[in-house]
Amino acid sequence: MYKKFYEFGLSDSVLSSLSDMGFEEPTPIQKITIPLILNGQDIVGQAQTGTGKTAAFGIPIIEKGKRSKVPYAIVIVPTRELAVQVAQELNKIGQKKGILSVPIYGGQSIERQFLSLKKGVDIVVGTPGRVLDHIRRKTLILREIKITVLDEADEMLNMGFIEDIKKILKEITEQRQTLLFSATMPQEIRNIAMKYMNHPENVYVNASDMVVAKIKQVFYEVREEDKMKALTRLLDVEDPSLTLIFCHTKREVDDISGKLQQMGYYAGAIHGDFTQSHRDEVMGKFRKGEIDILVATDVAARGLDIPDVSHVINYSIPQDPDGYIHRIGRTGRAGKSGIALTFITPREYRQLRLIEQTAKTKIKKAQLPTKDEVKKARADEVIADLGQEISKGKHSKYISLVGELSDKYSSQDIAAAALSIMFGDMADDIEDLGEKHQGTRSGFVRLFMTIGRKDKIKVVDIVRSISAEAGIPANKIGNIALFDTFSFVEVPSDLADRVVSAINNVMLHGRKVKVQHAREKR
Ligand code: ADP
Ligand code: MG
Numbered sequence: 161m162y163k164k165f166y167e168f169g170l171s172d173s174v175l176s177s178l179s180d181m182g183f184e185e186p187t188p189i190q191k192i193t194i195p196l197i198l199n200g201q202d203i204v205g206q207a208q209t210g211t212g213k214t215a216a217f218g219i220p221i222i223e224k225g226k227r228s229k230v231p232y233a234i235v236i237v238p239t240r241e242l243a244v245q246v247a248q249e250l251n252k253i254g255q256k257k258g259i260l261s262v263p264i265y266g267g268q269s270i271e272r273q274f275l276s277l278k279k280g281v282d283i284v285v286g287t288p289g290r291v292l293d294h295i296r297r298k299t300l301i302l303r304e305i306k307i308t309v310l311d312e313a314d315e316m317l318n319m320g321f322i323e324d325i326k327k328i329l330k331e332i333t334e335q336r337q338t339l340l341f342s343a344t345m346p347q348e349i350r351n352i353a354m355k356y357m358n359h360p361e362n363v364y365v366n367a368s369d370m371v372v373a374k375i376k377q378v379f380y381e382v383r384e385e386d387k388m389k390a391l392t393r394l395l396d397v398e399d400p401s402l403t404l405i406f407c408h409t410k411r412e413v414d415d416i417s418g419k420l421q422q423m424g425y426y427a428g429a430i431h432g433d434f435t436q437s438h439r440d441e442v443m444g445k446f447r448k449g450e451i452d453i454l455v456a457t458d459v460a461a462r463g464l465d466i467p468d469v470s471h472v473i474n475y476s477i478p479q480d481p482d483g484y485i486h487r488i489g490r491t492g493r494a495g496k497s498g499i500a501l502t503f504i505t506p507r508e509y510r511q512l513r514l515i516e517q518t519a520k521t522k523i524k525k526a527q528l529p530t531k532d533e534v535k536k537a538r539a540d541e542v543i544a545d546l547g548q549e550i551s552k553g554k555h556s557k558y559i560s561l562v563g564e565l566s567d568k569y570s571s572q573d574i575a576a577a578a579l580s581i582m583f584g585d586m587a588d589d590i591e592d593l594g595e596k597h598q599g600t601r602s603g604f605v606r607l608f609m610t611i612g613r614k615d616k617i618k619v620v621d622i623v624r625s626i627s628a629e630a631g632i633p634a635n636k637i638g639n640i641a642l643f644d645t646f647s648f649v650e651v652p653s654d655l656a657d658r659v660v661s662a663i664n665n666v667m668l669h670g671r672k673v674k675v676q677h678a679r680e681k682r
Contacts, residue, residue, distance in 0.1 A: 164185065164186075165178055165183065165185070165186055165219075168186075168194050168195060168198065168219075168223075169198075170219065170223050171223060171257070173256035173257040174219065174222060174223050174253065174254075174256070174257060176256045177252060177253050177254070177255050177256045177257070178215075178219070178253065180252070180255070180256075181252050181253070183215070186212075187211055187212035187215075187216070188207075188211070188365050189205060189207040189211050189212060189213060189216045189363065189365045190212055190215055190216045190219065192363050192365070193205055193216045193217065193220070193339075193363055194216065194219055194220050196361055196363070197217060197220035197221070197224075197337070197339065198220045198223060198224065200337055201337070201360075201361050202337060202338050202339065202357045202358045202359065202360040202361065203217075203339045203340070203360055203361050203362075203363055204340045204342075204345075204353045204357070204360045204361070204362050204363065205217075205339070205340065205341045205342075205363040205364075205365075206341075206342055206343070206344070206345055206362070206363065206364045206365070207341075207343070207363075207364070207365035208343045208365075208485050208486075208489045209343055209485070209486055209489030209490065210489045210490070210492065211365060213311065213341045214245075214246050214249045214250070214311070215249065215253065216341075217235075217309050217311075217339050217341065218246075218249060218250045218253045219253055221233050221250075221283065221307055221309070222250065222253050222254045222257060222259050222283075224306075224307070225254075225257075225259055225282055225283070226259075227257070227258045227259060227260070227282060228280070228282060228304065229280040230280070230301050230303070230304040231277075231281050231282060231283060231284045231300070231301065231302075231304060231305060232282060232283070232304050232305060232306050232307065233282070233283045233284075233305065233306065233307040233308070233309070234283070234284045234285075234286070234291070234302075234305055234307075234308050234309070234332070235250075235283065235284070235285040235286070235308075235309040235311055236286060236287070236288055236291060236308070236309065236310050236311065236316070236325060236328065237285060237286070237287060237311045237312060237316075238287065238288075238311075238312050238315040238316045238319055238321065239265075239287065239315075240263070240265035240266065240267060240268070240287055240436065241439070241443075242311070242312065243263035243264065243265045243285050243286055243287055244263045244265075246261075246263070246285045246311060247261045247262060247263035247283075247285040250283055250285065254282070254283075259282045259283065260280070260281055260282050260283070261281070261282065261283040261284075261285055262276050262277070262281045262283075262284060262285070263285045263286065264277070264284060264285070264286040264287075264290050264291065264294060264300075265286060265287045265290050266287060266289055266290045266293075267436055268436075270290075270293070270294075270297075273290075273294070273299075274294075274297075274299050277294065277299055277300060277301075278299075284300065287321075288316060288321040288324035288325055288328065289321070289324060291324075291328055292324050292327060292328060295328065295331055302331060302332055305332050305336060306335075306336055306337060307336065307337045307338075307339065308328075308329070308332055308336055308337070308338045308339070309338075309339045309340075309341070310325065310338070310339070310340045310341065310342075310352075311341050312341065312342065312343070313325075313340050313341065313342040313349050313352070314342040314343055314344045314345070314346060314349060314482065315486075317346060317348050317349060319459075322348060322352075325352065326352070326356075329352075329356045337358075338356060338357045338358070338360070340352070340353055340357065340360070343482065343485055343486060343489070344482045344485070374492045374497045374498065375488055375491055375492040375497070375498045375499065375500050376497070376498070376499045376500070377488065377499075377500045377502070377521060377522070377523045377524065378499075378500075378501055378502070378523065378524050378525070378526040379501070379502040379503070379504050379512060379523050379524070379525055379526070380394075380501065380502070380503055380504070380525075380526055380527070380528050381504055381505070381506060381525070382503045382504070382505065382528070382593075383505060383506070384505055385643075386593050387475060387503055388416070388419060389592075389593055390503065390528050390593060391405070391416070391420075391473065391475065391503075392420075392423065392425075393528055393529045393534050393593075394473070394501060394528070394529065395425065395453070396529075396534050396537050396538060397529040397533050397534055397537040398471060398499070398501075399537065399541070400452070400470045400471040400499075401452065401470045402446070402449070402452050402453075402454075402469045402470055402471070403452065403453045403454070403469070403470065403471040403472075403473060404453075404454050404456065404461065404469050404471070404472050404473070404487075404490050404491070405453060405454070405455045405456070405472075405473045405475050406456060406457070406458060406461065406472065406473070406474050406475060406476065406478070406487050407455060407456070407457060407475050407476050408457070408476040408479070409457065410431040410432065410433055410457060412475070412476065413429050413430075413431045413455050413456060413457055413460075414429060414431075416429075416455050416475060417429035417453075417455040420453060420455070425453055426450070426451045426452050426453060427451060427452075427453040427454070427455060428442040428445060428446060428451040428453070428454055428455070429442065429454070429455045429456070430442050430443065430454065430455075430456045430457075430460040430461070431456065431457045431459070431460045432457065432459055432460055434460075439460070442454070455475075458478070458479075458483055458486070458487065461487075461490065469490050469491045469498065470491065470498060470499060471491065471498070471499045471500075471501065472487055472488050472490050472491045472498065472499070472500045472501070473500075473501045473502075473503075474487060474500070474501065474502040474503060475503055476503070477502060477503070477504050477508050477511055477512065477515075478515070480515075481514060481515045481517075481518035481519045482518075484502075484515045484519055485519050487500075488500040501526075502523060528593060531592075538583075542579065542583065562574055603652060603653055604638045604650040604651060604652055604653060605650070605651065605652075605653045605656045605677060605678075606648050606649070606650055606677070606678035607648065607649045607650075607651060607656065607659060607660065607675055607676065607677060607678055608646060608647075608648060608675070608676055608677070608678040609622070609646060609647050609648070609649060609663070609673055609674070609675050610645070610646055610673055610674040610675075611645075611646065611647060611668055611669065611671055611673045612642055612643045612644050612645045612646045612647050613642050613643065613644050613645075614644050614645055615645075615669055615670075615671055616669065617642070617647075617668070617669045618642075619640045619642060621668070621669060622640055622642075622647065622649060622668075623637050623640070625663065625666075625668050626649065626651070626659055626662075626663060629662040629663050629666060630655070630658050630659045630662035630663065631662070632651075632655055632658070632659070636651070636652055636655065637649065637650070637651055638650030638651060638652075648678055656677065659675070660675050660676065660677070663675045664676070
């Protein structure tokens, strides 16, 4: 088997570009596909994100091409971000050889794309809709196309582009080489391969050999309402360099990124509602480390090459196993190790097991950091900061002041007092996670009450009122969870209706309270 890039018989110009890019050795999928593609083989390549698929097709395509006016290769990708990113990578590989790649995607002025296509492009990288658009307008000339690549085919399928892809493939001449890459291989993708490809060679790089093996995967059982607190605890204790947080919905993304920002974390958000330029801006800040937490939906993060993400956090469990692979593939890229943390609510165990089975991976259960661990992590950070301050000599302007104080106090007292002014109580904002209240006790049901902390009510007040109004002994009342504007009360199932009718619409603590059976959590 080939080991080094030069053993593929690549030209000096390509080898020199690769060395400029810092590629020392081909990745496993590159080792297999480069010689096959150079040979003219059709390929169906399956390997998860971060395994270097772009260069796996990019290197041989550029090796085989020559600078011309009309495109000889076309790469179809699911999103505009990916179009830009793949074109960039291809331009780097083709830099010394002078092979030009251009991204075309919806949202960018079609006239501008028109012009660059006219000026002469060697490789077109585009999203399905926009490529079709250019084909129809005859602004994209297909007659010289010798190689077609479908990148992230499963994503294109998920995004409903399958018909567009078939149309494009039909337009392109029969005498072509077709390469298809996908992290997963659903049946529809296999069908495309059978119908439109010429005896494709199946290339499969085993997930367990690859990135997943290098990613530490754990899950935490967290109730929906505790997720935010759990998240900040983890961020404090794990001290990640760059974190990507995945959510189901755009609203969740807004909500979580907003809360994190309020709490002083450097967080940004991307989802489909933002304009392209806003997304580019956020991504730029993330790459530069100006923000170190990015909250995203699956769609927005699709295919993005974000270097050095140390942690992927699944704030919401991915909808399906493929989604999980895609998400955690954002860390542990190109041989680096990474950490993937997943929150699941008690009802999501089945989904978790399905992910483990399908993705052939093991996700271990872990306990959230305790308050003490958070405190310790914060203390460590203070110690590290102080050490840095001293080693940089930034503290020197205060030394004479400390000198004056040391006539009266010990240096320990002075330093501790200074820290106390700066940080207050280091742990008083670490909220409880309600660990004791996991799930409703058997024989009990949960009631929802429209009164909470803001009404200055306490647990004892609620117990006393229920006991008095419904005429049941206080010790029969189960756990009570107080929130700002509402609370949950566990009562024995057989007494629940009695409590509801006794308390509903009754004045408690000067407020009329509504009580009803709590909806089961998601
Ligand atoms: P995939 O398409 O499989 O998700 P990419 O093609 O986006 O992966 O590659 C992931 C990252 O790894 C990119 O930053 C890419 O530049 C880098 N990379 C690819 N091949 C190599 C290599 N042989 N050596 C070092 N880095 C590589
Ligand atoms: Mg890719």
